[in-house]
Amino acid sequence: MAHGYEMLESPAVPSAGRTEHREPAITRQNVTPRAMDADEPWMRGLHADTGYLLYRLGLRSGQLFNTFLQESGLRLRHYAVLRFLATSEGALQRELSARLGYDPSAIVGLVDDLEKQGFAERRPAPDDRRSRIVVLTESGRAFLRDTDEAGQRVTGELVGPLDAAERESLHALLLKIAADGLN
């Protein structure tokens, strides 16, 4: 404990109302506006929860990434597929689904979009005619090359206030907790 998280939450409303106000309106008794014995553990700020922080920053990260990709007509999920294909030299859609955690039905649309943009291609699997193998096209590779730097800038912006050592430390920690759940 003993973190300086209080900085994130401001003390309610200053309410510098100068005007003399009227009737107190509601006077039900089930609400107690009194400042109850503070410092109870259950009333700590939101940012005291690592889980909530992760949730929050995850949203921000996704937003940043999406606005960065927006000009290319893709979204984060497409980018994830591309990046996955870049390391795997072709994958069954079923694999994409399992590894990236998206529903099989979602993969369909994603690969459709990537094919429309010419970044990926569906090929018939030689041994199983049910399956399709998705591979990067040359222009897909080019896209990854060209946007790589900008993508890293986005991440850089996200972890802005951290120095190099801290970034590495954070990355290692995240990797550690990402490793157990297959993700």
Add this chain to the structure above:
Amino acid sequence: MAHGYEMLESPAVPSAGRTEHREPAITRQNVTPRAMDADEPWMRGLHADTGYLLYRLGLRSGQLFNTFLQESGLRLRHYAVLRFLATSEGALQRELSARLGYDPSAIVGLVDDLEKQGFAERRPAPDDRRSRIVVLTESGRAFLRDTDEAGQRVTGELVGPLDAAERESLHALLLKIAADGLN
């Protein structure tokens, strides 16, 4: 069935000098299913991106929290509002919106739900009849007290593979990058 995991490569690319890459000069029918000159920076695994890891873990965190809250009929966002109210002794909806990062229109529904459950109440603001002040009810406080332990268990489950020192370190790092964007 399990393919080799590519994710556990060395953490965080030091991102040394950007070595210039050569063009394979493939002008034919794109796509080379062959293992191309690997180790190019742009084809590192997805988990090499801190931003993507954050996005991914944020999703997981949200899911865990939601399944934990599911029995009480609330979701993460409701819980966030409650926790915020617990620290601020009443807040304008506008403040909730600004502090929690939710759209004003979202606050409406959230407070509606909380009122239905009897955990919060809308009160007319004394100085401005446009505003409503949202306060915790007594049973709202009770709810927070009762669910606090379980909530911390959820976070504990999330950061499972980390020891105490690492958890604290992670929390501090997240806090640091959460601080800049108001969030």
Add this chain to the structure above:
DNA sequence: CAACAACTATTGACGTCAACAATTATTGCT
């Protein structure tokens, strides 16, 4: 070898959720 179970990609329906625009009531300014 013929019937059946399992599997891959796909489509469709439904509910949730977040981001925007528009509306109503109210306030502050001049």
Add this chain to the structure above:
DNA sequence: AGCAATAATTGTTGACGTCAATAGTTGTTG
């Protein structure tokens, strides 16, 4: 008094996850 700004609210739209159903294909098994 008039007018821009503001707080809460409604409505709409698009993205997204889940789940059920289907067509084509494979493997198994009786």
